[in-house]
Amino acid sequence: MDKLRQRAPLLIALALLAFIPQLLALVGLPGRQGAFWLSLLTQMLIWGLFALSYDLLFGYAGLLSLGQAIFFGLAIYGVTLSSLYWGFSPWEALGSGLLISLVGAMLVGIVAVRVPGHGFLIVTAVISLIVYLMAVAASGWTGGTNGVTVTIPSLDFGLLRLSLFDPRQGYWLALGLLMLSYAALRWLTRTPLGRALELIRENEPRAEALGYPTLRLKFVVFVISGSFAGVAGLLYALINQFASAGLLQWTVSANALIWTLVGGAGTLVGPLIGTALLKFLEYLFGGWWPQGYPLLLGLVLLLVARAAPQGIVGMLRAWRAQRELR
Amino acid sequence: MSTLLEVRDLHKSFAGEPTLAGVDLALKEGERRAIIGPNGAGKTTLLNLIGGQLRPQAGHILFAGQEISGWPPHRRAREGIGRTFQISSAFPSLSLSDNMLAAAQAGHSWLHYAPEARRRAEQLLELLALGAKAALPVAQLSHGERRALEIGLALAARPRLLLLDEPTAGLAAGETEGVTKLLQSLEGVALLIVEHDMQVVEKLADSITVLHHGRVLAQGSTLEIQANPQVQAIYLGKAHAET
Numbered sequence: 001m002d003k004l005r006q007r008a009p010l011l012i013a014l015a016l017l018a019f020i021p022q023l024l025a026l027v028g029l030p031g032r033q034g035a036f037w038l039s040l041l042t043q044m045l046i047w048g049l050f051a052l053s054y055d056l057l058f059g060y061a062g063l064l065s066l067g068q069a070i071f072f073g074l075a076i077y078g079v080t081l082s083s084l085y086w087g088f089s090p091w092e093a094l095g096s097g098l099l100i101s102l103v104g105a106m107l108v109g110i111v112a113v114r115v116p117g118h119g120f121l122i123v124t125a126v127i128s129l130i131v132y133l134m135a136v137a138a139s140g141w142t143g144g145t146n147g148v149t150v151t152i153p154s155l156d157f158g159l160l161r162l163s164l165f166d167p168r169q170g171y172w173l174a175l176g177l178l179m180l181s182y183a184a185l186r187w188l189t190r191t192p193l194g195r196a197l198e199l200i201r202e203n204e205p206r207a208e209a210l211g212y213p214t215l216r217l218k219f220v221v222f223v224i225s226g227s228f229a230g231v232a233g234l235l236y237a238l239i240n241q242f243a244s245a246g247l248l249q250w251t252v253s254a255n256a257l258i259w260t261l262v263g264g265a266g267t268l269v270g271p272l273i274g275t276a277l278l279k280f281l282e283y284l285f286g287g288w289w290p291q292g293y294p295l296l297l298g299l300v301l302l303l304v305a306r307a308a309p310q311g312i313v314g315m316l317r318a319w320r321a322q323r324e325l326r
Numbered sequence: 327m328s329t330l331l332e333v334r335d336l337h338k339s340f341a342g343e344p345t346l347a348g349v350d351l352a353l354k355e356g357e358r359r360a361i362i363g364p365n366g367a368g369k370t371t372l373l374n375l376i377g378g379q380l381r382p383q384a385g386h387i388l389f390a391g392q393e394i395s396g397w398p399p400h401r402r403a404r405e406g407i408g409r410t411f412q413i414s415s416a417f418p419s420l421s422l423s424d425n426m427l428a429a430a431q432a433g434h435s436w437l438h439y440a441p442e443a444r445r446r447a448e449q450l451l452e453l454l455a456l457g458a459k460a461a462l463p464v465a466q467l468s469h470g471e472r473r474a475l476e477i478g479l480a481l482a483a484r485p486r487l488l489l490l491d492e493p494t495a496g497l498a499a500g501e502t503e504g505v506t507k508l509l510q511s512l513e514g515v516a517l518l519i520v521e522h523d524m525q526v527v528e529k530l531a532d533s534i535t536v537l538h539h540g541r542v543l544a545q546g547s548t549l550e551i552q553a554n555p556q557v558q559a560i561y562l563g564k565a566h567a568e569t
């Protein structure tokens with residue numbers, strides 16, 4: 001019962017999110033405008049999932065990576081290119097997308113997690129750059145920075161067939177996948193394995209002296225988090241039906257870092273909030289003052305660093321803890 | 327009693343500068359040995375080599391008859407070597423009880439907390455008299471409490487050998503006594519203690535190894551070491567001169 005009450009806000013939020021398509025229609029935003037808002041929300045969900053994967057790596061294990069976009073982009077390319085050139089069915093394409101990001105994460109992970117300190121950041125950024133340049137070099141195939149489009153009309157779940165051209169169904173797919181991933185990661189972070197990741201973030205030599213195989217753990221978390229970035233990539237490919245070399249760049253990973261910092265690292269919820277907030281601001285500014293967004297981003301980061309180093313969620317938690325004390 | 331730890335002709339240098347130049351040391355099961363020596367003698371380096379934080383250039387480290395000098399630290403910990411660090415360094419943003427539980431959980435399941443790990447963690451908090459602060463993040467503990475926690479973490483996995491790097495450094499007199507009593511009460515674990523405080527050494531150690539310029543200068547009972555003129559000259563004399 002208590003547990004239920006604790007989870008009530010989450011459940012209500014979930015229910016609200018699930019019915020947003022209907023709500024949009026109710027408040028008189030059907031048709032094109034409603035579809036626009038819905039697709040903005042869907043993009044938030046996709047990028048939110050990407051940020052979630054980043055939080056496991058950075059927020060929990062403390063690994064500051066600029067290579068997370070590699071696995072996001074590889075999955076996107078895996079889906080689009082395999083269905084474009086080899087005529088893979090949607091499920092086959094999704095399978096190959098996930099597989100290639102998993103293998104990619106293992107290969108990059110083996111090299112990167114051995115590098116201590118800031119070297120890790122540099123190595124991941126450099127590998128990201130190399131993969132990006134490779135995709136650009138193969139632009140006849142990958143479309144380079146202009147990208148390639150693909151057509152995957154629907155996804156067949158047996159009983160249910162999702163039309164990917166319908167914004168509402170795309171939205172529900174994104175919401176469902178995000179919620180499943182969130183639940184999985186939430187569970188993971190509560191296991192002793194999840195705690196071990198925090199030990200690495202807090203004090204790696206100490207964790208190792210206690211018997212934790214920190215190198216192996218860093219590899220494992222790198223692969224798990226890379227795979228979740230891959231799942232986000234699958235979603236991106238299905239919804240946007242588009243791939244581009246730009247999605248592999250280190251700046252894409254840097255965005256996830258920023259969203260995570262702003263929302264609150266190591267909280268899982270925080271990165272979702274950070275992503276939604278900054279994506280919304282990006283959209284607002286994009287309309288009337290495109291140069292304004294980077295400026296605003298700088299201000300927001302400064303504000304977070306000065307006033308709320310634990311991000312939005314961290315600030316809310318501290319505030320609640322203080323209220324409980326009184 | 328059989329030999330638990332045997333260090334043979336251990337060499338370690340940093341950038342060509344020898345820090346340990348052929349150290350030999352043997353410790354029996356349950357034995358308590360203090361390592362003393364002036365600053366920079368190589369005491370912490372020796373602990374780092376035994377704990378696996380550093381690798382030697384030459385020499386052997388045998389633990390319970392096995393050559394461990396190539397093993398990573400976590401494997402040595404699993405095999406029964408626990409250690410504390412000269413600078414207390416638990417997991418600062420986690421609570422005291424989470425620190426202890428994580429230490430006790432090492433080597434158990436990755437997916438479920440083991441009931442015996444929970445019991446062990448509670449028992450240790452009790453032993454350290456820190457139960458009342460269990461929910462506080464470690465960053466909010468006093469220096470003395472953190473030193474105690476440092477020992478608790480190292481004890482969580484029930485080591486056969488405990489390496490202690492200046493466990494009483496920076497403690498008030500009362501706190502030093504608490505830590506000394508705690509260490510005295512331990513059973514079935516061999517201690518290798520780096521310690522500057524000779525009163526603590528007298529209470530805790532069966533014998534003393536004196537390290538100087540990366541070599542073992544002398545080894546013997548507390549009385550023998552205190553009577554050793556060479557030791558008096560370079561270590562005790564200096565220590566007295568300082569105070």
Ligand SMILES: Nc1ncnc2c1ncn2[C@@H]1O[C@H](COP(=O)(O)OP(=O)(O)OP(=O)(O)O)[C@@H](O)[C@H]1O
Nearest residue numbers: 340341345363364365366367368369370371372412
């Ligand atoms: N990781 C390292 N890199 C380079 N030099 C080191 C390293 N660790 C120790 N040294 C050097 O080795 C020498 C011995 O250091 P060590 O820390 O073992 O001394 P110690 O006996 O523990 O001294 P103290 O009583 O001050 O703790 C010092 O000169 C130190 O500068």
Ligand SMILES: [Mg+2]
Nearest residue numbers: 369370371412
């Ligand atoms: Mg030292």
